[in-house]
Amino acid sequence: xxTSAELPAAEVVGSAAARLLPxxxxxxxxxxxxxxxxxxxxxxxAMPRTELLTEAYRRMVLGRRFDAQATALTKQGRLAVYxxxxxxxxxxxxxxxxxxxxxxxxxxxxxxxxxxxRGIDPVQAxxxxxxxxxxxxxxxxxxxxxxxxxxxxxxxxxAGLAYAARRRGEDTVALAFVGDGGTSEGDFHEGLNFAAVxxxxxxxxxxxxxxxxxxxxVKQTAAPSLAHKGIGYGVPSEQVDGNxxxxxxxxxxxxxxxxxxGHGPFLVEAHTYRIExxxxxxxxxxxxxxxxxxxxxxRDPVAxxxxxxxxxxxxTDEDVGAAREHAEAYASQLRDRLLHDPEVDTGQLFEHVxxxxxxxxxxxxxWLEEELRGES
Amino acid sequence: xxITMAQALNTALRDAMADDESVVVFGEDVGPLGGVFRVTDxxxxxxxxxxxxxxxxxESGIVGFALGMAMNGFRxxxxxxxxxxxYPAWEQLVSHVSRMRxxxxxxxxxxxxxxxxxxxxxxxVEHHSDSSEAYYxxxxxxxxxxxATVPDAYSxxxxxxxxxxxxxxxxxxxxxxxxxxxxxxxxxxxxxxxxVRRPGDDVTVxxxxxxxxxxxxxxxxxxxxxxxxxxxxxxxxxxxxDQTVAESVGKTGRCVVVHEAAGFAGVxxxxxxxxxxxxxxxxxxxxxRVTGFDIPYPPPILExxxxxxxxxxxxxxxxxQWDDQPDPRWLTEVPA
Numbered sequence: 177x178x179t180s181a182e183l184p185a186a187e188v189v190g191s192a193a194a195r196l197l198p199x200x201x202x203x204x205x206x207x208x209x210x211x212x213x214x215x216x217x218x219x220x221x222a223m224p225r226t227e228l229l230t231e232a233y234r235r236m237v238l239g240r241r242f243d244a245q246a247t248a249l250t251k252q253g254r255l256a257v258y259x260x261x262x263x264x265x266x267x268x269x270x271x272x273x274x275x276x277x278x279x280x281x282x283x284x285x286x287x288x289x290x291x292x293x294r295g296i297d298p299v300q301a302x303x304x305x306x307x308x309x310x311x312x313x314x315x316x317x318x319x320x321x322x323x324x325x326x327x328x329x330x331x332x333x334x335a336g337l338a339y340a341a342r343r344r345g346e347d348t349v350a351l352a353f354v355g356d357g358g359t360s361e362g363d364f365h366e367g368l369n370f371a372a373v374x375x376x377x378x379x380x381x382x383x384x385x386x387x388x389x390x391x392x393x394v395k396q397t398a399a400p401s402l403a404h405k406g407i408g409y410g411v412p413s414e415q416v417d418g419n420x421x422x423x424x425x426x427x428x429x430x431x432x433x434x435x436x437x438g439h440g441p442f443l444v445e446a447h448t449y450r451i452e453x454x455x456x457x458x459x460x461x462x463x464x465x466x467x468x469x470x471x472x473x474x475r476d477p478v479a480x481x482x483x484x485x486x487x488x489x490x491x492t493d494e495d496v497g498a499a500r501e502h503a504e505a506y507a508s509q510l511r512d513r514l515l516h517d518p519e520v521d522t523g524q525l526f527e528h529v530x531x532x533x534x535x536x537x538x539x540x541x542x543w544l545e546e547e548l549r550g551e552s
Numbered sequence: 553x554x555i556t557m558a559q560a561l562n563t564a565l566r567d568a569m570a571d572d573e574s575v576v577v578f579g580e581d582v583g584p585l586g587g588v589f590r591v592t593d594x595x596x597x598x599x600x601x602x603x604x605x606x607x608x609x610x611e612s613g614i615v616g617f618a619l620g621m622a623m624n625g626f627r628x629x630x631x632x633x634x635x636x637x638x639y640p641a642w643e644q645l646v647s648h649v650s651r652m653r654x655x656x657x658x659x660x661x662x663x664x665x666x667x668x669x670x671x672x673x674x675x676x677v678e679h680h681s682d683s684s685e686a687y688y689x690x691x692x693x694x695x696x697x698x699x700a701t702v703p704d705a706y707s708x709x710x711x712x713x714x715x716x717x718x719x720x721x722x723x724x725x726x727x728x729x730x731x732x733x734x735x736x737x738x739x740x741x742x743x744x745x746x747x748v749r750r751p752g753d754d755v756t757v758x759x760x761x762x763x764x765x766x767x768x769x770x771x772x773x774x775x776x777x778x779x780x781x782x783x784x785x786x787x788x789x790x791x792x793x794d795q796t797v798a799e800s801v802g803k804t805g806r807c808v809v810v811h812e813a814a815g816f817a818g819v820x821x822x823x824x825x826x827x828x829x830x831x832x833x834x835x836x837x838x839x840x841r842v843t844g845f846d847i848p849y850p851p852p853i854l855e856x857x858x859x860x861x862x863x864x865x866x867x868x869x870x871x872x873q874w875d876d877q878p879d880p881r882w883l884t885e886v887p888a
Contacts, residue, residue, distance in 0.1 A: 309657060310651075310654070310655040310656075311655050311656050311657070314656070314659045315623070315656055315659055315660050316659060316660065317659075321623070322652070322655050322656055322660075326643060326647050326648075329612075329616065329643060329644060329647060329648060330648075331616070332612065332613050332615075332616025332617045332619070332620060332644070333616055333617075333619050333620035333623065333648070334620060335613075335616075335617055335620060336616065336617035336618060336619060336620020336621040336622075336623075336624070336628075337620035337621065337623050337624045338620070339617070339620070339621065340620065340621040340623075340624035340625060340626050341624055343602075343626075344625070362612060362640075363612055363613070363616060363643075363644075365610075366608075366610045366612050366613030366616065367613070367616070369608050369610065369613065370607070370608060370610070370613045370616075370617045373607075373608055374617075524657065527658065528653050528654045528656075528657055528658040529653070529654055529692055529693050530653070530693070530695070530716075530717045531653070531658075531661060531716040531717055534744070534790070534791040534792075535744070535791065535794065535795075536791070536792065536794070
């Protein structure tokens with residue numbers, strides 16, 4: 177039996193609560209030109225290892241090329257739709273590199289770049305958007321949940337899965353992507369609350385890219401920042417310059433390690449920007465100015481990291497050339513593999529509704545097969 | 553010794569948890585309190601408060617969290633406190649729980665049970681008496697079972713927990729305190745099998761949940777009047793037992809469907825359609841429905857006017873064209 181009779185003193189609540197709050201300004205290491213800023217990491221976060229940063233750079237170059245190729249393939253009718261994450265490379269790749277292979281990732285539809293950065297075959301990663309199935313990779317083999325299309329609904333899944341792992345004594349962490357719009361959903365609230373109450377090792381990564389399709393952040397929330405939402409659940413939080421790969425990795429790696437060590441969930445808000453429209457079907461000129469996009473292009477995460485790593489000598493011009501060449505070859509191969517229409521198996525429509533199809537599903541499958549054979 | 557349906561469900565949970573470490577029970581007030589209907593009574597105390605635990609008051613969170621656990625080796629059995637409180641979990645059930653296996657081409661199964669006390673007849677105030685089964689039945693990927701007897705309550709719940717797919721177990725609140733002499737564990741017919749609760753040659757009555765005793769009461773009276781009703785307890789709405797239903801209607805040539813939920817687009821409408829598709833040439837009369845009205849569930853003092861009863865079932869039986877003359881009421885009357 178527990179008792180709720182005694183209330184904690186106000187000053188105890190106050191000091192405990194303060195530790196949950198994010199920094200007043202986003203954590204940064206690099207300025208917009210890729211130079212180290214004076215108060216790098218606000219003195220609270222360590223510079224990530226150089227090898228991690230060079231690996232991040234290679235995957236960001238690859239990710240950006242993949243993203244451009246997917247957009248082109250959509251225009252050619254090879255994908256049904258494509259939500260680009262151009263401009264969000266630091267978050268996409270940072271989220272992946274903060275995890276071990278055995279950790280779980282919970283992506284949304286905008287995380288195609290993160291999927292391929294995780295090593296998932298690009299054709300499998302694009303299955304949802306190509307339209308030949310809803311998910312093309314095996315979630316258990318890849319430790320990656322299917323991309324979630326309804327907003328925020330995967331956050332309770334991440335909490336439950338991570339809690340299940342922790343109950344078994346595993347040190348698995350789950351990282352869930354969500355957007356600024358997604359933080360308005362009820363399941364954002366329920367996911368954070370459950371993760372906190374059950375001390376589930378989950379890192380919630382909010383990519384605040386400023387728009388939920390057309391609706392700007394100012395119409396989405398009255399909170400001081402999206403990271404401030406964490407305190408209401410007792411979840412510590414941080415805000416970070418989402419176009420600064422060094423800062424994103426520094427904060428995410430700290431959050432993941434904290435969760436892994438049994439200290440519960442963590443909320444990270446990454447300030448970034450969606451350079452492309454919501455999808456190829458969207459017209460962003462109806463709701464934002466080209467000048468705004470241009471301003472954010474000057475904060476390009478790939479260029480910033482490249483300048484920094486070249487300046488420190490961690491990368492050479494040859495490395496940069498090699499990364500780009502590799503990305504070109506990758507894109508070209510992807511283009512070739514998506515040139516033909518996917519093969520479809522109509523039997524699969526009925527096969528996976530249940531582990532064993534019901535008599536009614538078997539009957540309906542037979543009807544379709546007869547129809548396709550021209551026997552109906 | 554006679555036990556109640558609630559006790560049978562409690563024993564089913566305990567036995568499943570004893571057999572399989574991965575079975576966990578959670579929801580609102582299921583811990584020390586034992587659930588508002590006491591279905592989880594004593595389980596947290598006896599099997600551990602890590603096996604049976606309270607959660608924050610948030611149904612979408614409960615079901616979504618359970619899905620995450622089910623993706624990672626557990627077999628969660630969650631309790632939704634009342635039928636109408638399941639609606640916040642609707643998106644989780646429809647968009648994720650029901651689709652995860654299909655979405656992942658069979659890679660990710662969801663062995664998850666959602667127990668929902670449902671239906672009226674207990675004097676509940678608003679939001680405590682809904683018959684919401686049609687919503688779940690209409691969602692591909694969910695199995696939906698409804699016990700009407702004490703042995704079925706035990707057996708269907710055990711089968712649901714062992715099932716590799718998500719199962720909605722709808723528990724008729726009105727029957728929680730119904731009693732039967734039954735030695736547990738007991739195994740009754742598996743999913744996809746309707747059961748003949750009373751044989752008869754004249755009319756097939758299809759019912760489930762709290763409508764089964766209503767149908768049996770009507771059958772008793774009808775027998776006194778010289779008509780033998782065959783009462784089929786459908787038991788598992790998904791998967792549905794077309795064969796037993798068609799065999800019975802093929803024999804009787806007449807059919808009445810009974811349920812508490814609103815009739816319009818209810819489960820009864822589906823059953824009527826399936827009966828006429830399969831048994832048209834055996835039918836001597838239109839297949840009739842005895843259901844709740846198409847109204848929001850009434851307040852407790854008025855619920856008796858809404859709920860199907862034996863008299864309404866008997867009235868429907870009387871209209872089954874026994875003299876081979878069409879009942880004019882069913883021919884041309886179109887509301888203005």
